[in-house]
Amino acid sequence: MAAVRARCVLLTGSNRGIGLELVRQLLGGPQPPTHVFATCRDPEGPRGKELRDLASKHPNLVLVKLDVANPSAIVSAAKIVEGKLNGAGLNLLINNAGIFTPVSLETVDSEEMIRAYKTNAVGPLLMAQAFLPLLKKAAQDSREEGLSCNKAAIINISTLLGSIERTPESYFKPVISYRCSKAALNMLTRCQALTYGKAGILCVALHPGWVKTDMGTQEADLTVDTSVQGLLSVLPILSEKHSGMLLNWKGKTIPW
Numbered sequence: 460m461a462a463v464r465a466r467c468v469l470l471t472g473s474n475r476g477i478g479l480e481l482v483r484q485l486l487g488g489p490q491p492p493t494h495v496f497a498t499c500r501d502p503e504g505p506r507g508k509e510l511r512d513l514a515s516k517h518p519n520l521v522l523v524k525l526d527v528a529n530p531s532a533i534v535s536a537a538k539i540v541e542g543k544l545n546g547a548g549l550n551l552l553i554n555n556a557g558i559f560t561p562v563s564l565e566t567v568d569s570e571e572m573i574r575a576y577k578t579n580a581v582g583p584l585l586m587a588q589a590f591l592p593l594l595k596k597a598a599q600d601s602r603e604e605g606l607s608c609n610k611a612a613i614i615n616i617s618t619l620l621g622s623i624e625r626t627p628e629s630y631f632k633p634v635i636s637y638r639c640s641k642a643a644l645n646m647l648t649r650c651q652a653l654t655y656g657k658a659g660i661l662c663v664a665l666h667p668g669w670v671k672t673d674m675g676t677q678e679a680d681l682t683v684d685t686s687v688q689g690l691l692s693v694l695p696i697l698s699e700k701h702s703g704m705l706l707n708w709k710g711k712t713i714p715w
């Protein structure tokens with residue numbers, strides 16, 4: 460199985476669930492990146508312990524404090540990462556952080572809608588804006604033709620629940636704020652692909668499957684290990700023909 464060969468990777472929400480497993484498997488892969496920037500809200504606190512344990516074994520793992528719902532924190536994190544990269548670019552930005560609240564049309568309110576948008580849609584938008592110079596640098600420095608995750612890419616971790624066409628089959632879980640914010644993330648991905656593609660940056664939304672994490676619960680179909688193995692095997696096959704699309708963890712296209 461081909462592995463992604465991105466040299467510098469940054470992830471959000473990487474202290475637990477899918478984000479933490481992505482960090483683990485990237486570090487344990489056949490060609491680990493030279494830099495993995497694992498960002499999370501509290502790397503120093505109890506919720507950052509597993510990341511700190513990993514960092515003590517992997518000198519290429521750098522922990523960076525980052526709350527994606529805080530625009531100034533995003534700008535500060537981009538400056539820190541730029542300093543650590545020492546003139547190199549960022550090949551792969553994985554916008555993984557997300558929140559999920561079980562609200563219906565009857566129970567959702569404006570605060571919850573705004574909270575979900577801030578983390579699930581506005582966060583990825585601002586992350587891409589702040590890290591764009593570093594992604595462009597990676598694209599310019601690459602000798603690879605076309606678009607790829609090895610060269611420069613933004614991967615937005617989205618969900619099937621954000622697909623408008625597929626809503627009827629899963630609407631027994633209304634999760635209004637989550638669905639609407641992830642549908643916004645899907646639209647953002649298409650807009651990013653059309654804009655950033657010209658600079659050599661691939662932009663794709665990926666659905667990890669229904670995964671046993673705090674968000675997915677233990678009732679979910681997939682272990683986090685299986686989902687992340689799938690996601691990491693999809694990354695190397697992505698090219699310009701996938702840019703601006705929503706794909707699942709097996710690489711199958713999901714309709715908008």
Ligand code: NDP
Nearest residue numbers: 472476477526527528555556557618669670672673674675
């Ligand atoms: P978890 O709830 O297990 O983990 C969520 C992660 O996001 C945590 O690291 C959390 O950090 C972080 N996070 C939340 N808000 C912020 C914020 N404002 N700034 C930075 N980090 C934040 O979820 P999963 O691992 O299951 O989900 C990861 C991604 O996959 C999400 O985008 C989710 O929507 C998507 N997904 C998950 C599915 C599933 O079945 N699990 C299905 C489809 C999509 P902290 O510990 O600080 O709270």
